[in-house]
Amino acid sequence: MSWDWFWAPEYAPARFVVRRLLALCYAMGFLCVINQFPALLGTNGLTPAPRFLRAMSFRRAPSLFHAHYSDRFVVGCGWFGLLLSAAAFLGLTDSLPLWASMAVWFVLWVLYLSIVNIGRIWYSFGWESLLLEAGFLAVFLGPAHTEPPVLVIWLLCWLLFRVEFGAGLIKMRGDPAWRNLTALHHHHETQPMPGPLSRVFHHLPGPLHRVEVLANHFTQLVVPFGLFAPQPVATTAAVIMIVTQGWLMLSGNFAWLNLITITLAFAAMDTTLLGWVPVGALTPGSAAGTATPLWHRAAVLALTVLMVVLSYWPVRNLLGRAQVMNRSFNKLHLANTYGAFGSVTRVRFEVVLEGRGAEDEQWYEYGFRGKPGEVTRRSPQVAPYHLRLDWLMWFVAISPSYGRGWLERLVVAMLRDERRILSLLRHNPFPHAPPRHVRVRLFRYRFSTPTERRESGAWWVRTPVSELIPAVSLDEVTPDD
Structure with missing residues (x-):
């Protein structure tokens, strides 16, 4: 049987961008661990993690810290994760053999999963699960000297679809302000963490706020379907999402939610826009575009089957009337449901x-x-x-x-x-x-x-x-x- 269908060499630049931006998101997460975890969840923190670990089994909250916990050990894991993130961002993992590159990305995922699963209220945000799901998929992308597997590219696009379409649906179902186009009369002022330009956005004319809402609905409810269309439609859809996320980054502070959404959007781009990315320059002397061994192909196929099965729960949530947002249906934070601002506070x-x-x-x-x-x-x-x-x-x-x-x-x-x-x-x-x-x-x-x-x-x-x-x-x- 020919495996030509399995590879997507035109998405090698997309993989280059996705893995580096994802490494940057991981770095932000581990930097938060270093700077904030001891005060929030340390032994003498606001909500001590050791108490939670004593009351919770590994099965209910998978984490390395069931084996050993100390504040110093958690911070050490944060530094190790930050170091691996920096290596991945700099492209050092691309010079490794396939199994070693996958191991680095798997360790990043395990470390962050271990932290999120004991983080409770401090780690209950949707972008934690989003980072974990995207990070798990990135394990199977392979380094730059291998051909990108098309199935993983499609799974990343499917993740982006759920992020955007879920957010669009929850808005339309959750608050009449989104339906009557008045949500942004309030949102820029009442959002969780305004930014330096939020006041400027708030004082924009009312008609422009309505245009913003309409553009948001178009981007989240219509554009996501373009991700699965032939090129250049998929690239166009991705560009629209990136522009929208850039607008959101200017108007407020949403941790790495916008950055990781932009990261996923690059997965839908082929060489039409990303042909300039010098992916081959990262691995001098290596055979760019090498097909991966059979064990990796089997792993990608198993991953695809797993994600298709697990997608039943977020799809059911999207289609159901009682849609919830930012819910993980399993303790590994795979195939989650996403969404943001289903309701807008007025004051x-x-x-x-x-x-x-x-x-x-x-x-x-x-x-x-x-x-x-x-x-x-x-x-x-x-x-x-x-x-x-x-x-x-x-x-x-x-x-x-x-x-x-x-x-x-x-x-x-x-x-x-x-x-x-x-x-x-x-x-x-x-x-x-x-x-x-x-x-x-x-x-x-x-x-x-x-x-x-x-x-x-x-x-x-x-x-x-x-x-x-x-x-x-x-x-x-x-x-x-």
């Missing part, structure tokens, strides 16, 4: 934490790295990096129940001056001694108008709403807190 609320010293009646605000706080501070560009605490604070502002079990712990950390946890913040108003009291307040925020901006220099205008946690001192904290 922005923010949680503000304040402290007061023993000899001072004035309250001083703690500053977060990404989320809105000080009204004169412009929202920074954070993505593709992910500030997990800042994102969860947005959910707490919508419903305080999201902070159950860790918001009080954050208050205690401020009272005890626990520097590891406070390192998650941008500004600690008590650098020399902890505050006597800490309180948690809820404010309503809105972007300042152009006139207000000129007169006061304020980026935001805020008004107090309520007190989530009244002033508390360390004397009132129980030992278990």
